[in-house]
Amino acid sequence: MGRQLTTLILTAAAAAVTLPAQEVLAPTPEQVGSTRGENVGAYNITDSFEFGYRFASVFGNDGLYRSDINYGNGLRLLGSTLTIDSKDGHGRPFDELLLTTMGLGRDPYESVVLRIRKNRLYRYDMNWRENQFFDPGVVISGGEHLMNTTRLLQDHDLTLLPDNRVATFDLGYSRNTLTGPALTSAQEFDTSIVAFPVFSNIRQQYNDFRAGATLHLARFTFIVRRTWEFFKQDTVDSQTAPEGSIDPIDPSVLQTFSRTQPFHGSNGAWLGTLFTSRKHWAVNARANYASGKGDFALNEMATGTDRFGAAANREILVNGDAQRPTLSSDFNLTILPTDNFTIVNHTAVSNIRIDGNSFYSEYDFATNTLTMLDFNFLGVRTVSNATNLRYNPRKWFGVYAGYTFSDRQIRVEEAFNLPGVPNGSGSSLYPQDSTLSAVSGGFRLQPLKPWTVNLGGEVGHASGALTPVSDRNYHTLGGRTQYRTRLLQLGATYREQYNENAPLSFTTYSSRSRQAGASASWAIKRWVSLDTSYTKLHLDTVGGLQFFAGLVSPQLQTGYDSIFISNIHAANLGARFSIGRRADLFVGYTITKDTGDGRSAAAPPAASGTAALLDSVQTFPLTYESPMARISFRLTPKLRWNAAWQYYGYNEQFQLFSYYENYHAHTGFTSLQWSF
Amino acid sequence: MFAGQRISVAVFILLWVAALSPAQTPTPNAGYVGSNACKTCHADVWASFYKNPHDQALARGDRPPEQTGCEGCHGPGQQHVAARGGKTTIGHAFSIMQPKQILEDCLTCHAKDLQKANIQRSEHTLNGVTCTNCHSIHHSPSAKFLLAKTRSETCFACHASVRAQFEMPSKHRVNEGVMDCWDCHNPHGTFTATWRMATRPPMVEQTGLNDEACIKCHSDRRGPFVYEHAPTVVEGCERCHYPHGSTNGRLLRRPVVFTLCLECHNGGGTGTRLAGVDLTTSGHNLLDPKYQRCTTCHVRIHGSNADPLFLR
Numbered sequence: 005m006g007r008q009l010t011t012l013i014l015t016a017a018a019a020a021v022t023l024p025a026q027e028v029l030a031p032t033p034e035q036v037g038s039t040r041g042e043n044v045g046a047y048n049i050t051d052s053f054e055f056g057y058r059f060a061s062v063f064g065n066d067g068l069y070r071s072d073i074n075y076g077n078g079l080r081l082l083g084s085t086l087t088i089d090s091k092d093g094h095g096r097p098f099d100e101l102l103l104t105t106m107g108l109g110r111d112p113y114e115s116v117v118l119r120i121r122k123n124r125l126y127r128y129d130m131n132w133r134e135n136q137f138f139d140p141g142v143v144i145s146g147g148e149h150l151m152n153t154t155r156l157l158q159d160h161d162l163t164l165l166p167d168n169r170v171a172t173f174d175l176g177y178s179r180n181t182l183t184g185p186a187l188t189s190a191q192e193f194d195t196s197i198v199a200f201p202v203f204s205n206i207r208q209q210y211n212d213f214r215a216g217a218t219l220h221l222a223r224f225t226f227i228v229r230r231t232w233e234f235f236k237q238d239t240v241d242s243q244t245a246p247e248g249s250i251d252p253i254d255p256s257v258l259q260t261f262s263r264t265q266p267f268h269g270s271n272g273a274w275l276g277t278l279f280t281s282r283k284h285w286a287v288n289a290r291a292n293y294a295s296g297k298g299d300f301a302l303n304e305m306a307t308g309t310d311r312f313g314a315a316a317n318r319e320i321l322v323n324g325d326a327q328r329p330t331l332s333s334d335f336n337l338t339i340l341p342t343d344n345f346t347i348v349n350h351t352a353v354s355n356i357r358i359d360g361n362s363f364y365s366e367y368d369f370a371t372n373t374l375t376m377l378d379f380n381f382l383g384v385r386t387v388s389n390a391t392n393l394r395y396n397p398r399k400w401f402g403v404y405a406g407y408t409f410s411d412r413q414i415r416v417e418e419a420f421n422l423p424g425v426p427n428g429s430g431s432s433l434y435p436q437d438s439t440l441s442a443v444s445g446g447f448r449l450q451p452l453k454p455w456t457v458n459l460g461g462e463v464g465h466a467s468g469a470l471t472p473v474s475d476r477n478y479h480t481l482g483g484r485t486q487y488r489t490r491l492l493q494l495g496a497t498y499r500e501q502y503n504e505n506a507p508l509s510f511t512t513y514s515s516r517s518r519q520a521g522a523s524a525s526w527a528i529k530r531w532v533s534l535d536t537s538y539t540k541l542h543l544d545t546v547g548g549l550q551f552f553a554g555l556v557s558p559q560l561q562t563g564y565d566s567i568f569i570s571n572i573h574a575a576n577l578g579a580r581f582s583i584g585r586r587a588d589l590f591v592g593y594t595i596t597k598d599t600g601d602g603r604s605a606a607a608p609p610a611a612s613g614t615a616a617l618l619d620s621v622q623t624f625p626l627t628y629e630s631p632m633a634r635i636s637f638r639l640t641p642k643l644r645w646n647a648a649w650q651y652y653g654y655n656e657q658f659q660l661f662s663y664y665e666n667y668h669a670h671t672g673f674t675s676l677q678w679s680f
Numbered sequence: 681m682f683a684g685q686r687i688s689v690a691v692f693i694l695l696w697v698a699a700l701s702p703a704q705t706p707t708p709n710a711g712y713v714g715s716n717a718c719k720t721c722h723a724d725v726w727a728s729f730y731k732n733p734h735d736q737a738l739a740r741g742d743r744p745p746e747q748t749g750c751e752g753c754h755g756p757g758q759q760h761v762a763a764r765g766g767k768t769t770i771g772h773a774f775s776i777m778q779p780k781q782i783l784e785d786c787l788t789c790h791a792k793d794l795q796k797a798n799i800q801r802s803e804h805t806l807n808g809v810t811c812t813n814c815h816s817i818h819h820s821p822s823a824k825f826l827l828a829k830t831r832s833e834t835c836f837a838c839h840a841s842v843r844a845q846f847e848m849p850s851k852h853r854v855n856e857g858v859m860d861c862w863d864c865h866n867p868h869g870t871f872t873a874t875w876r877m878a879t880r881p882p883m884v885e886q887t888g889l890n891d892e893a894c895i896k897c898h899s900d901r902r903g904p905f906v907y908e909h910a911p912t913v914v915e916g917c918e919r920c921h922y923p924h925g926s927t928n929g930r931l932l933r934r935p936v937v938f939t940l941c942l943e944c945h946n947g948g949g950t951g952t953r954l955a956g957v958d959l960t961t962s963g964h965n966l967l968d969p970k971y972q973r974c975t976t977c978h979v980r981i982h983g984s985n986a987d988p989l990f991l992r
Contacts, residue, residue, distance in 0.1 A: 048730070071929065072849045085823070089731045093739020100731075102823055106857050113858035119824065123736045133858050143929035144937050145976040157897060167736050180899055191977050191991050199970075199977045210899040214888070218792070225792040231888045237900060251970045263992070267985065273889050281791035288797040290871060294889040296904055300985045304992065322986040328904030330890045334871045338800045344780065348801040352872030354890065356913065358904045380988065382908045382952075388878035392801050399778050404806045410877045414914060416952040434953050440877045448808040458807045466877060470914055471957055472948030475877075486838070497841065513943070523840040539844040547943040550959055553966035560962070566939050572927065574844030594847050598927050617967060624935040626927055628849050654849055660935055
């Protein structure tokens with residue numbers, strides 16, 4: 005009995021340790037530990053509902069608050085859990101039912117998870133999620149591309165004969181929709197880059213059906229799966245009232261605008277996998293082919309006046325279809341010659357082709373000219389082989405090493421017909437090959453049973469980098485040490501990733517990121533536990549630039565670098581207290597502070613020249629912090645009262661785009677939680 | 681019905697018939713005492729074991745002890761019973777076993793799962809992280825998967841820097857509970873990526889259509905587009921975005937978009953035409969604020985069916 009009690013205490017303490025240091029306000033995490041619930045017939049039932057009122061009070065930039073946090077006011081079913089488990093494994097019609105919900109009632113993040121399982125016969129999993137997304141679009145367009153959309157995701161998976169030793173079958177369905185209003189922009193009338201704001205009604209829908217079977221025969225497992233995906237985008241952009249240009253000095257006016265651009269298509273995929281695992285070897289092979297086909301059309305009509313005040317109109321018609329067949333296959337051979345030595349060789353081939361028939365026609369009524377463009381072909385074929393060796397000569401010591409070689413071919417074919425452009429017709433083919441070689445290695449030490457140390461790294465070189473910032477000469481180095489007991493967990497990590505690409509033919513690029521952190525979780529007593537971590541994220545990049553700029557007229561600028569420096573200090577602290585047997589109190593604090601490159605004041609206004617402009621975007625110091633407190637009182641054995649408060653403070657130290665987006669908000673909830 | 685469909689139907693019927701065929705006859709093995717013997721001392725484990733997925737095999741009642749119940753994982757218990765307890769008398773006491781042994785024990789049954797097909801070469805396995813580091817078989821607080829901690833807290837126990845990224849202003853909603861780490865990652869190892877030269881995405885799961893995990897939700901980015909923005913296909917979304925969290929809007933790698941664009945569009949690299957990535961045009965005067973927000977005009981930056989410059 006004493007031993008069981010000790011085990012229960014240790015379990016409860018360990019569970020307390022696992023409680024997160026910082027979490028969003030609701031739902032309130034249930035205390036875990038001993039078995040609870042009520043027995044009804046052959047079933048054990050547990051149930052929990054947390055119903056309450058969520059509040060939010062926002063000061064400052066509401067748009068960015070909604071982008072980052074988005075909690076509002078109102079009644080919510082903050083969380084619920086229902087479990088029904090058969091005690092003998094022979095329940096009818098199911099042996100397990102699990103239903104959890106979160107945020108129902110217009111929280112921006114809502115989810116429902118359902119699992120129903122009947123031993124030997126079936127298992128059904130459902131995952132439903134809704135995410136209310138708001139973004140002011142300041143970074144990408146100075147606020148012209150605001151989005152206020154809802155993404156709805158649902159996945160249904162039914163497995164028949166789930167633990168059958170010969171064959172199992174699975175059926176699945178997923179649906180993904182994105183709907184809602186947004187703002188976008190349209191460039192019209194000429195090529196002087198004049199854009200007008202227009203309204204966008206986003207409507208996207210994806211439906212995915214799956215069917216598959218798994219066969220176990222002669223210790224081999226064979227999986228075949230068929231997938232059908234159907235997608236359609238019917239977003240409509242429109243503008244009915246006269247609208248001026250985004251550029252304040254541009255006199256152009258957009259009188260009417262409409263753009264429909266339906267894009268419907270389907271993807272069919274086959275997956276075949278064969279694998280087996282024996283005492284001294286294992287093999288898995290996979291082939292996956294996905295066809296992709298999309299039919300599209302675009303009809304855009306704009307009327308208005310151009311920048312010279314003359315009447316202008318424009319109609320663009322596009323139609324065509326596109327294919328995107330992809331094939332990927334893997335062959336993985338694992339050899340286990342001894343109990344402590346493992347060799348894994350992996351070969352992979354993938355091929356993506358994007359091709360199709362497209363006829364782009366733009367008719368300019370003013371000049372009676374027709375522009376035609378044809379499809380661009382993009383193909384990417386990659387072959388890679390990797391070998392990993394793992395050797396564990398002692399329980400306290402293990403090493404690994406690996407070598408990866410990858411060969412990639414990109415083929416781009418452009419066909420075009422550009423009136424007025426010299427040699428602006430015909431087609432051009434651009435094939436290019438790249439190779440990558442990488443060596444990796446590391447070791448694991450376990451000096452004491454609860455103490456582990458890991459060190460590892462990778463050095464790689466790639467030829468033919470597609471972009472200046474692609475991996476070319478890189479290395480990673482990482483280490484981790486952990487001390488873990490039931491009541492105390494300590495950890496420290498370090499990781500650096502350098503990509504030094506200089507010299508390239510036109511420019512230089514260097515990216516260096518370093519992460520260092522430490523964390524601790526400690527169940528000091530049964531009634532108090534602490535959880536804390538600190539992370540330092542450093543990033544500095546330097547990239548050569550070529551662009552056009554000038555105070556009078558734009559000239560090619562070649563002597564500048566794009567420099568970006570970020571030094572983020574992120575910390576969190578959480579403390580949980582149990583007060584008697586009545587109350588639980590949680591207090592937490594997180595902070596993300598980017599100190600930038602250390603400068604104390606923002607760069608002078610960019611209007612003074614190119615150097616000043618680039619200087620002003622080299623660093624972006626800010627502070628984002630969030631203290632919180634949550635208390636939970638046990639009113640009766642089945643009823644608790646919860647209350648919580650969480651503050652969010654966002655403070656940009658330097659302004660971008662001439663204004664700050666700072667905000668602070670008080671959020672929280674009060675709720676009743678009924679559970680047994 | 682097409683020939684391919686007929687073949688598919690025939691294969692499914694054959695598999696179904698095979699599945700309903702009788703299971704193998706169990707063969708008794710020495711040293712096994714059955715799970716009932718374990719109840720006496722380990723009542724705390726037994727009391728809630730019916731909630732454990734591993735109870736399914738036990739409930740069937742048609743499998744020998746070495747394939748089910750306590751001894752299915754822990755090995756024959758006769759010596760342990762005779763010695764009246766003790767870890768060293770358990771054939772497979774996971775708390776004192778090497779990571780490799782633990783992995784092999786679990787793979788005895790779980791090797792048949794597609795999700796674990798690459799576990800031998802996963803970064804977790806290479807670094808000695810094994811099943812019991814993340815899963816708690818007997819005392820799991822999670823609703824699914826027998827995780828040692830609740831949801832993504834399991835991962836944050838080691839990946840504190842990732843937790844920090846999810847606490848940044850712009851982030852995927854993992855802490856808010858609408859996403860989990862395994863929406864994008866397979867902690868058991870993945871097949872080789874079809875992007876980024878097939879290297880270094882740390883256990884990032886692919887979609888069923890061979891795409892990056894991002895496409896599972898952001899399906900509209902998949903295309904196919906007449907005019908692809910090549911880096912998104914060739915190098916993946918993380919070329920411009922931080923997938924976990926960022927201090928910049930839209931998870932971008934830079935606080936202002938023009939620096940992100942110009943770091944590539946400077947004539948360097950090979951570009952798609954083997955002449956370096958295209959420069960911006962001479963008409964784009966960077967000192968004019970409207971040219972500093974590239975995506976104001978290049979609205980279809982992930983790919984377009986109508987404009988090679990992604991203007992519509």
